[in-house]
Amino acid sequence: MARTLINVPPKAKRGQIIEIKTLISHVMETGYRRDETGAPIPRDIINLFVCSYNGTEIFRADLHQAIAANPFITFFTVATETGTLEFRWTDDNGQVEKASARITVE
Amino acid sequence: MTATRPTRRQFVTTAAAGASASLFPRPLLAQGSQPRIVVVGGGFAGATAARFLKRADPRLDVTLVEPNPIFAACPFSNEVIAGLRDMRAQLFGYDRIAAAGVAVVHQAATAVDGRARSVTLGNGTKLGYERLILAPGSDLRFDALPGYDEGAAERMPHAWKAGDQTLLLRRQLEAMEDGGTVVMALPALPYRCPPASYERASLIAYYLKTRKPRSKLVVLDAKDTFSMQRLFENAWQELYPNLEWVPVSSGGNPTSVDAAAMTVSSDFDTYKAAVANIIPPQKAGRIAELAGTADRTGWCPVDPVTFESHLAPGIHVLGDAAIAGAVPKSAFAANAVAKICAAAVAKLVFGERPAPPKFVNTCYSLAAPDYGFSIVGVYHPVNGQWLEVEGAGGVSPADAPRMFRSQEAKFANGWFNAITSEIFG
Amino acid sequence: MVAAMQAYRGGQRPATVMDRIAKGFSDDEIKAIAAWFAAQR
Numbered sequence: 001m002a003r004t005l006i007n008v009p010p011k012a013k014r015g016q017i018i019e020i021k022t023l024i025s026h027v028m029e030t031g032y033r034r035d036e037t038g039a040p041i042p043r044d045i046i047n048l049f050v051c052s053y054n055g056t057e058i059f060r061a062d063l064h065q066a067i068a069a070n071p072f073i074t075f076f077t078v079a080t081e082t083g084t085l086e087f088r089w090t091d092d093n094g095q096v097e098k099a100s101a102r103i104t105v106e
Numbered sequence: 107m108t109a110t111r112p113t114r115r116q117f118v119t120t121a122a123a124g125a126s127a128s129l130f131p132r133p134l135l136a137q138g139s140q141p142r143i144v145v146v147g148g149g150f151a152g153a154t155a156a157r158f159l160k161r162a163d164p165r166l167d168v169t170l171v172e173p174n175p176i177f178a179a180c181p182f183s184n185e186v187i188a189g190l191r192d193m194r195a196q197l198f199g200y201d202r203i204a205a206a207g208v209a210v211v212h213q214a215a216t217a218v219d220g221r222a223r224s225v226t227l228g229n230g231t232k233l234g235y236e237r238l239i240l241a242p243g244s245d246l247r248f249d250a251l252p253g254y255d256e257g258a259a260e261r262m263p264h265a266w267k268a269g270d271q272t273l274l275l276r277r278q279l280e281a282m283e284d285g286g287t288v289v290m291a292l293p294a295l296p297y298r299c300p301p302a303s304y305e306r307a308s309l310i311a312y313y314l315k316t317r318k319p320r321s322k323l324v325v326l327d328a329k330d331t332f333s334m335q336r337l338f339e340n341a342w343q344e345l346y347p348n349l350e351w352v353p354v355s356s357g358g359n360p361t362s363v364d365a366a367a368m369t370v371s372s373d374f375d376t377y378k379a380a381v382a383n384i385i386p387p388q389k390a391g392r393i394a395e396l397a398g399t400a401d402r403t404g405w406c407p408v409d410p411v412t413f414e415s416h417l418a419p420g421i422h423v424l425g426d427a428a429i430a431g432a433v434p435k436s437a438f439a440a441n442a443v444a445k446i447c448a449a450a451v452a453k454l455v456f457g458e459r460p461a462p463p464k465f466v467n468t469c470y471s472l473a474a475p476d477y478g479f480s481i482v483g484v485y486h487p488v489n490g491q492w493l494e495v496e497g498a499g500g501v502s503p504a505d506a507p508r509m510f511r512s513q514e515a516k517f518a519n520g521w522f523n524a525i526t527s528e529i530f531g
Numbered sequence: 532m533v534a535a536m537q538a539y540r541g542g543q544r545p546a547t548v549m550d551r552i553a554k555g556f557s558d559d560e561i562k563a564i565a566a567w568f569a570a571q572r
Contacts, residue, residue, distance in 0.1 A: 005357045005374040021373050023357050070330075070355035072373075464560070466552050482548050484555025498555030502547070514547050 002026050006087060008101040012079035020051070020059075021074040024089050024097060030065040048090040049073055054083035079105045140167040141236040141455040144225050146215045146393055148172030148200060150179075150437040151425030152241030153529045154444035156208045162452035169233060170203065171225065173214040177530070178268035181437050182522055184302060187265060187276050188309035189317075190475055196268055198530035218397035220418050237420055237451050239413075240399060240406075241444070242391025243267075244298045244426040244435070247404075250387040251291070251363060258365035262382040265306075266298060278381045279313060285320040286380025289370045291360035293387040294328040296405065298426045298435050301481065303385055304338045305471040310383075311346035312474050321380075322348045326358040326372050334471060334481050334501050341473035360384075390427035397421055405429040410487035411460055413447040422447050431492030432485060439467040441525055462487065464495075470518030477508070478515030532565040533558075 007021040024046065031043025045067065051059040059075050082105045089097045145156045148170055156170040177198045185191035204210045213227040218240075224232045246264055248255045254262070265275040279288070288310055292303045307325045314321045323346075330353045332338075342349050352358030357374035363384055364370075370377050370384070389395070389404030399406040399415040406423040407416040408430050415421045424447055425440035433439050442465040450460035464486045472478045479502035484495040502514060538544035540553035540561075556564070 007374045023355070023374065025355065072355075074373075464555075466555065468548055468552070480548055482551040484552060495555040498551060498553075500551050510547065517547060 002089070002097050004087070004089070004097055004099045006085075006099050006101050008085055008103055009079075010102070011104045011106065014079060014081075014105050016079045017076050018079050018103075019074060019076055020085065021072070022049070022051075022087055022099075023070060023072045025070050026089075026091065028065075028067055028069045028071065032065065044092050046071055046089050046091050048088075050088045050090075051075075051077075052086045052088075053077065054081065079103060081105050140165055142167040142169065142234065143237050143239065143451060143455070144169045144171060144233050144235040145239040145241065146171045146225065147241035147243060147391065147425070148174070148177055148203075148210075149241060149243050149425060149440065150525070150529065151243075151440035151444045152239065153177070153200070153203060154441045155239050155241060155424060155448050156210075157203055157206055157529060158445050158448035159452060160207045162448050163456075164207065166452060166455070167209075168207070169209040169211060169235075170200070171211050171213060171215050171227065171233070172200070173212060173228070175199065175212050178272070179437070179522075179526060180266075180268045180299065180302070182519075183265070183268040183272045184306040184309045185472070185475070186268075186272050187279065187306065188313040189276065189280065190309070190313075193273060196272075198526060200530070202531055203529075215393050216396075218393065218421070220398060220421060223420060235420075236455050237422065238397070239422045239424060239447060239451065240391075240394050240397060240427065241424040241440070242393045242427050244388040245391050247387045247389055250293075251360060251384065253363040253365065254384055254386050258363060259384070261365040261368070262363060262370075262379075262384045264385055265383060266385050266388075275381070275383055279310065279318075282318065282321065282380045284318040286318070287378065288314065288321065288323045288381045288383070289377045289379035290323065290325045290383045290385070291363070291370055292325065292327045292329065292385050293360075296429070296435060297385070297388040299437070299469070300435075301333045301469055301471045304332060304334070305473070306383070307349060307351070308338065308341060308346065308471075308473040311342070311349040314348050315346060319348075322350065324377055325349065325351045326360045326370060326377070327351065327353050328359045329353060330355050333469075334479060336504050337479045337502060338471070338473060340504065341477060345474060345477070388426075390423070394423055394427045399423050400427075403429065410490060410492045411446075411463060412450040412454065413443060422451065431487075432483070432494050433492045434467055434469065434483065436467060436469050437525065438469060438521070439465070441529065442467060468521065470514060470521060472515055472518060473511075474515075476512040476515050478511055478513075478518045479506075480514055480518075532568060533561055536561045536564070 003025045005023040009018050012018050029044040033041045049061045085101050087099045145152045159168045179196045186193050200210045215225050217226040224234045263271045263275040265271040311323050362371045368379050390400045390406050394400050398418045406428050408428045413422045426435045446463040453460045467483045470480045481501045483499040485492050536553050539549040
């Protein structure tokens with residue numbers, strides 16, 4: 001469905017606050033626009049973004065039409081243990097894009 | 107002189123408040139002394155203003171303050187970087203401006219006292235003025251992009267002020283081994299002449315294609331859209347498979363540099379550069395800030411008719427340092443608004459009202475030496491703000507034949523020769 | 532000059548930038564520009 005970019009520090013100290021950056025290429029069509037024939041262009045946005053850390057959900061965002069194309073979401077979390085961060089973007093058509101990153105916690 | 111000053115200041119306040127012309131007190135200068143106008147900065151805006159003040163009214167006593175005896179022009183300096191042009195073609199002296207009756211002082215302006223109406227120079231001299239015109243251009247912000255300070259600029263040139271930096275980037279490209287990656291980092295708006303950054307990308311790609319065919323250019327950009335984008339992108343597609351543009355929505359926003367390691371980082375990646383050209387965020391030249399004309403953005407808001415500062419009466423700000431609605435930060439616009447300001451100031455010092463102005467801006471960009479295109483705007487003040495005249499201006503046609511492009515490249519050269527000879531010739 | 536500027540504006544005269552520039556000026560303004568140039572001789 002789309003191209004994703006994620007930036008998670010590969011290594012961190014236990015208890016360290018880490019910044020996580022994500023970007024997905026997506027049109028984020030609002031549903032309010034019309035095409036050249038006057039027909040409404042159907043809404044197609046990413047409406048849900050979820051991040052889990054070793055299976056536990058740590059961040060969730062509901063997205064609405066006011067979010068620009070190619071949503072860039074960045075947030076912070078605490079590095080607790082070595083493992084995998086999983087990212088899920090869901091759009092209006094029910095398509096889900098997934099990405100993941102490993103982190104080693106010392 | 108001192109006794110008459112309050113009257114003069116009153117006059118300024120009245121003018122700024124937009125009172126009717128009949129209320130304007132006839133200033134003292136009409137009595138024989140010559141009103142002195144000091145212009146700080148001898149670039150496209152300042153040098154034009156000095157010359158055109160003298161032309162508008164030979165009675166004016168005009169002083170141009172500029173530390174450098176030789177001016178290095180930015181337009182076409184991208185051709186110098188790409189090895190297509192000699193640096194000497196960019197250099198201009200102030201002899202003809204002095205010959206036109208302007209007192210040219212090669213000193214830096216270090217302070218402005220708006221109350222006492224005087225400018226302090228690097229050698230300690232104080233110059234009194236009736237009106238002050240500041241045209242200091244833009245300064246590079248060495249606090250904005252982590253890792254990029256003045257020291258880093260010696261390894262990773264910005265080349266966003268023509269001169270040694272232009273030649274440094276040129277030499278680095280020449281010395282680079284074939285196969286090395288060139289990384290450019292571009293800031294968000296506003297900054298000096300944004301289209302020039304895409305022209306530079308094009309001409310560096312041209313140099314690599316012709317001289318270093320195994321090298322490539324990565325352009326990290328804090329923007330997703332830019333002026334003449336379609337024209338540039340068409341040219342890149344046609345000419346430069348070696349150029350990769352990474353906009354902010356593809357993770358291209360430059361976030362830090364490491365000059366020792368020669369790396370440039372974006373939100374999502376780190377690029378190793380053989381040559382790095384970092385164009386950092388910018389602000390109005392330092393003296394504009396010292397004079398109290400810059401606002402929180404670092405730029406100077408001004409009146410559209412007179413270019414008088416909204417923050418410091420009696421001081422006018424021109425060129426890149428000013429923020430005046432839709433007026434672009436280009437050499438062409440700097441030259442045009444300097445003429446408007448000169449005409450206005452020549453009226454204001456004699457208590458007359460300046461005429462409503464209108465001007466044209468044309469910016470040419472080269473995608474290759476014989477491949478040029480342009481953006482045109484016609485500007486007029488509407489409700490205290492510069493706006494583009496609707497229905498006029500625009501960019502070169504996207505579907506024009508190569509002949510049209512080579513003609514525009516030729517006209518770009520003609521424009522440079524015309525503007526520089528008008529100002530410095 | 533007035534005729535030339537009007538032709539640029541109307542697109543009858545081929546141009547690269549003058550057509551785009553001329554569209555920003557009214558007949559009166561074009562006349563004023565021409566008068567200014569005439570006075571420079």
